[in-house]
Amino acid sequence: MIFAAILAGGTGNRMGIVEKPxxxxxxxxxxxxxxxxxxxxxxxxxxxxxxLCPKQWINHTKDLISRYINDSNxxxxxxxxxxxxxxxxNAVKYIENSYELNEEFIIVTHDSVRPFITHRIIEENIKYTxxxxxxxxxxxxxxxxxxxxxxxxxxxxxxxxNMYQGQTPQSFKILKLKELYNNMSNEEKNLLTDASKxxxxxxxxxxxxxxxxxxxKITYPHDLKVANSILKNGL
Amino acid sequence: MIFAAILAGGTGNRMGIVEKPxxxxxxxxxxxxxxxxxxxxxxxxxxxxxxLCPKQWINHTKDLISRYINDSNxxxxxxxxxxxxxxxxNAVKYIENSYELNEEFIIVTHDSVRPFITHRIIEENIKYTxxxxxxxxxxxxxxxxxxxxxxxxxxxxxxxxNMYQGQTPQSFKILKLKELYNNMSNEEKNLLTDASKxxxxxxxxxxxxxxxxxxxKITYPHDLKVANSILKNGL
Numbered sequence: 001m002i003f004a005a006i007l008a009g010g011t012g013n014r015m016g017i018v019e020k021p022x023x024x025x026x027x028x029x030x031x032x033x034x035x036x037x038x039x040x041x042x043x044x045x046x047x048x049x050x051x052l053c054p055k056q057w058i059n060h061t062k063d064l065i066s067r068y069i070n071d072s073n074x075x076x077x078x079x080x081x082x083x084x085x086x087x088x089x090n091a092v093k094y095i096e097n098s099y100e101l102n103e104e105f106i107i108v109t110h111d112s113v114r115p116f117i118t119h120r121i122i123e124e125n126i127k128y129t130x131x132x133x134x135x136x137x138x139x140x141x142x143x144x145x146x147x148x149x150x151x152x153x154x155x156x157x158x159x160x161x162n163m164y165q166g167q168t169p170q171s172f173k174i175l176k177l178k179e180l181y182n183n184m185s186n187e188e189k190n191l192l193t194d195a196s197k198x199x200x201x202x203x204x205x206x207x208x209x210x211x212x213x214x215x216x217k218i219t220y221p222h223d224l225k226v227a228n229s230i231l232k233n234g235l
Numbered sequence: 236m237i238f239a240a241i242l243a244g245g246t247g248n249r250m251g252i253v254e255k256p257x258x259x260x261x262x263x264x265x266x267x268x269x270x271x272x273x274x275x276x277x278x279x280x281x282x283x284x285x286x287l288c289p290k291q292w293i294n295h296t297k298d299l300i301s302r303y304i305n306d307s308n309x310x311x312x313x314x315x316x317x318x319x320x321x322x323x324x325n326a327v328k329y330i331e332n333s334y335e336l337n338e339e340f341i342i343v344t345h346d347s348v349r350p351f352i353t354h355r356i357i358e359e360n361i362k363y364t365x366x367x368x369x370x371x372x373x374x375x376x377x378x379x380x381x382x383x384x385x386x387x388x389x390x391x392x393x394x395x396x397n398m399y400q401g402q403t404p405q406s407f408k409i410l411k412l413k414e415l416y417n418n419m420s421n422e423e424k425n426l427l428t429d430a431s432k433x434x435x436x437x438x439x440x441x442x443x444x445x446x447x448x449x450x451x452k453i454t455y456p457h458d459l460k461v462a463n464s465i466l467k468n469g470l
Contacts, residue, residue: 136389138381142454144401144429145380146373146443147393154371154441155397157432158382162390166379194379197392206389208381213455219377220448225464229457 001047001105002126003174004040005091008033008053008061008112009080021057022218023112024064028231032218033061034068035115040108041069043122050094051112052080052087085181088195092178105174106130109195113218114168116230121169124209129171132207136196138164139211167211170195180204236282236340237361238409239275240326243268243288243296243347244315256292257453258347259299263466267453268296269303270350275343276304278357285326286347287315320416323430327413340409341365344430348453349403351465356404359444364406367442371431373399374446402446405430415439 008023023033033051040049053061061077069075078094080087088109095101106129110117121137128135141163149155172195180202181189192198199206214234218227243258258268268286275284288296296312304310313329315322323344330336341364345352356372363370376398384390407430415437416424427433434441449469453462 132388136381138383141380143452144431145376146371146399146401146431147397148373148399148443149397152443153367154431154435154443157401157429157435159426160428162382162384164381164383166381166392191394193395194392196379196381196389200389200392208383208387208389222461222464226457226461229460 001099002045003091003095003105003107004046004049005088005107005109006033006037006040006049006051006112007080007084007087007109007168008051008057009087021054023053024057024060025218025224027115027218027224027227030068031064032115032227033112034064036110036112036117037065037069037075039115039117039119039122040110041075043119045122045126046108047074049075050091051075051077052091053077053112055079085189085192085195085198089178089181092174095174101175103173103175106171107174107177108169108171110169111217114215115218115227116212116214116216117169118212118215121209121211121215125169125171128207128209129173132205133173133176134196134199134204134206135169135171135209136206137167137169137209137211137215139167139213139215141165164208166194166196167215167217169209172199176204236334237280238326238330238340238342239281239284240323240342240344241268241272241275241284241286241347242315242319242322242344242403243286243292244322256289258288259292259295260453260459262350262453262459262462265303266299267350267462268347269299271345271347271352272300272304272310274350274352274354274357275345276310278354280361281343282309284310285329286310286312287322287326288312288347290314320424320427320430320433324413324416327409330409336410338408338410341406342409342412343404343406345404346452349450350453350462351447351449351451352404353447353450356444356446356450360404360406363442363444364408367440368408368411369431369434369439369441370404370406370444371441372402372404372444372446372450374402374448374450376400399443401429401431402450402452404444407434411439
């Protein structure tokens, strides 16, 4: 079975200040998250699309989905976790509770605020995860990347031709993901800022899928302007 | 003495196809390169501003400068080199031929297509180059950075908190720069895609100056849209 996990944030701002998360802002005539879900919805490979969002936004997300998407039977909205990987593991738990997990099950995890994901990127994530066990979507780094351990002086400047900027999806064989994650200490888990790292630090192969410059993450207000421009005219 | 080197490209396209380089496109009501030069021109610290551009664009660049800038006596336009570092070394040669170089001379090198450089960034480049010998302007990486040696599978995912995206200026004590560069083999020189690497691979300190997200490089057509939007409304 093949699942999509749309990552729409964790349990929300712990300061208690609840702003409307970016994924609910309008892009063209519908919310960003709906654009994103649709890209997976129209792909016939997915058995279920799991949307993970903060608890207080679950109902709103469900409302949006039923308003914008005709037959939303295979779309589930559940609560995310505190950290990105907690959110992904919540999706894994949901799948385990609903189906009998086997080693062929795969999950394609994607940021809800990357609405310009293409059909090709999704297809390649599925294909190469089946083949290699895990995929990460990347583009060659346009900037020189500089490493600094103390934040004051350069430690090294790695060869630019080896450096890539991570996008999403990141895709995994679910049983392997679960096994690797559960074998890590809490300390190790807290250091992971990236899901592909669960595989890479365990020396498991992660295949690179070519992303697109247009597969932007909408984080800052100016990203939304760029996104509206991409929507109208392309990149 | 303190010099600025505005890097506006090398000797041009070796295929013989001459398109108008990006730095000459209009941003608001004047060419990108004029915005950039002005940021250095209004800073009283610079003894000379050296603009390096392809041979066939030298006259055009001079014309633009005299059209847009009132008193352009301390702005020189000279030919760039094939590679970025050749271009920087052309500036060094020009300075050597014009002045008696001493170890206090510094050069602030900057992309001509980064017009949103701020006064603070320039000031800090000067200050910390005097103090430490070299500076690089960077912002913390927003994306996860992925390293791959074969371009197919991930080799490593470095800790994101140690990773920075390089911008410009990159600033150097000139005599040290020259000495380090001349001690490198041609093979080593050809591998350098970045000027700060001349210092870092020789274990010389390169101090990090905090850049700005708005200090964008105008490379793609959509960057020019973003730039026009920054010009009007800020980021």
